[in-house]
Amino acid sequence: MVKIGRYKEACSTAVNSCYSPLICASGLCECETNNYYNSDSNTCNTFRRYKETCSTTVTSCFSPLSCASGLCECETNYYYNADYNTCNPFGRYKEHCSMSETSCYSPLSCASGLCECEPNHFYKTDPNTCNTFGRYTEPCSTDVTSCFSPLICASGVCGCETNHYYNEDDNTCNINEIGRETCSTMDPCSNNMVCVSGLCDCEYPETQYRDPNDNSCKAIGRYEEPCSTAAKSCYSPLKCASGLCKCETTQYYKGDDNTCNTFGRYKEPCSTAVSSCYSPLICASGLCECNTTHYYNADYNTCNKLGSYKEPCSTSVSSCSSPLTCVSGLCDCDTTQYYNEDDNTCNTRTKYNERCSTQLSCYNKLVCVSGRCDCESPGEQYHDPIDNSCKASKQFYGVML
Template sequence: MNKFKLLCCVLWVLTLNLASAYMDPYLQKGYKESCSNDSDPCNSVKFLSCLEGQCLCSSPGELVYDYGRDQCVALASYSCLRVMPDSNSVQDPKYQIGCTDYAKCAFPGDSCQCDFTYYEAENHTCIRQHDYGAECAIDENCDQFRFFSCINGKCSCDPNKNHRYDQKNDKCMVPVGEKCRVIEFQSINEKQFKTDECAQHASCEGGTCRCNAGYRISSDRTCEPLFSLVSGPCTTDREARNTVDPHFIQNCTENAYCQESQAFSYCKCKEGYVETNDGLCVKAYGQSCEMDEECDNLAPLACIENSCGCADHLQVFDDKLRRCVGLAGSRCWKDSNTTAAVCTTNAYCVKANAHLNYGKCICARGFVTTSQKTCSKSN
């Protein structure tokens, strides 16, 4: 072999080695490594190009390097379909590139768009929309899933949209009976979500907020449970499982249960509760409590040291009368219409004179006052 042929063979081998090095991504340079377009190329699969001696994202300002994914990704509003860097032909195929965090490649348009409940910032990243009361510039800064709007620089509820704030559910809602909107969307991880402007236990049906089965409209135009009162008819759990139409299900009021019987099932107060004149169930004497309103108001009972009891220490509770009654010698009221205490067994409320509206509990004739302030039959 002559010298010319030998030189050609060497050049051919070197060319193959350089081409192999260029095509092998493991031999190509990574992000911010020093590079040369000829001998030390950047990893084009990661959309890196050799810019000023460093491997950087091929389109500065449109692409940014994601360390977690170890590749360049497109910022929001920029194309997510791109020709491989250092391509020699405009006819080369385009490849889908990843998007910045909380954004996805939207079609048609082929651009990265922020996911629902995120908005695009000035630097083209995606930021979580703000909660109620947070500062904002435009409506898109505020959580759209909860129907917040930017009102006077704060994320709030827009009265022009008939919105009011539901603190319990942390969202803007429209009253029952008003027109409503439904939002359906697919998140960046392909999960399906649906929400509407209606209050809890209501749904947007035919463009209007309506209470769900088992609920009725309340005075504030939200939905409250459609409970049957004590002694009223109700639906047992067994009957409810066999009921096709949920509108026919009758639930009992709070602290009551459905007592099954042969004639018809009826609501009955749970153990530890008593029925009021309104057909509701309240806590009986001796039950734990946190406020007076929980206790039997017919007795009347008050919440004393976290227990339903008589408010006056000179009163005792009479189980048969279901009332707090005054001990012998205590003050009392003769008016039969009052809810105040009557007297203990074998004692009567006696006025000192007709001008007073109260009297004193005095043991009846034939009874004497004991050391416990009760009345015992005299010997």
């Protein structure tokens, strides 16, 4: 007579050698996958999911959740991501975040996939605060950009750049024309300037600008040409940034028609002639897409690698390599199929007495015996076609009893 095994005791897969509901796995009596053992009641119970009730006496929650106050939760300073069934650390300033959950440390919030301050606020590392941008003549900090554009922080107060004055009607900083030199035929202009109506000006104002820093005339800049932030020194629609004429940070330059165009988001039209999509997207067939081996995650605005067999996945998007699908948070084949790692395919499981090649290729608790799906112990079990399962024969029960 075969000894019936209890939890974690040795067993044999050749016969039913474990007390119900245990099964024999890797030579030991265990619960089925996704179940945990409760010794008090000698039962196998399904691991609990997020916010479901749990027991602190055993590991009763799906990893990485833990049981806290009777509910499956993430650890402190972590938030739960339902798409991936993961616990992720709260994001700090400029770190990636999810817009579908509260995923940033307070007072930050998730904007365009990054932890940021609310609009019209700036971030200060010490002491981890979001502060309102300063207006004209309000106090500011030179450590960070702490004034409303176009103001800058000078001597601890928000103001305009040198040679500019503030216009409170439209909140702009304008070039101070008062600094222009007067001139006459007896008192000509210096540098390469000419006398126009008694004031020194550029000889070709259509293609030149006056740089108040050295009071000289310079050519208006084209894309990537030098410029000055002290004057309108770039051809429209370009702006002067870091000493060069460029488009806004959210735009790319198109040389064919001298335009600045907004970077394309996911599935928006794009041009393969230039980098015209927000990173990490690329332009493929005229649309902003991820690489073929990646999928797009809208919460984080990222391109993530498609999952392989048994890797974590998201049920909200197609996040597994074909032909796999996302099942219970893992990339797997459909329930009616099994995975063949040799050729990365999902093949239909075979039924009782049908041909098979491996143990995985048979339905339910059937096993592959001599190339056909059969019960694990044919002499002690019979196949029930109603539910396609193997059950102990009455004759065998009589011997055991």
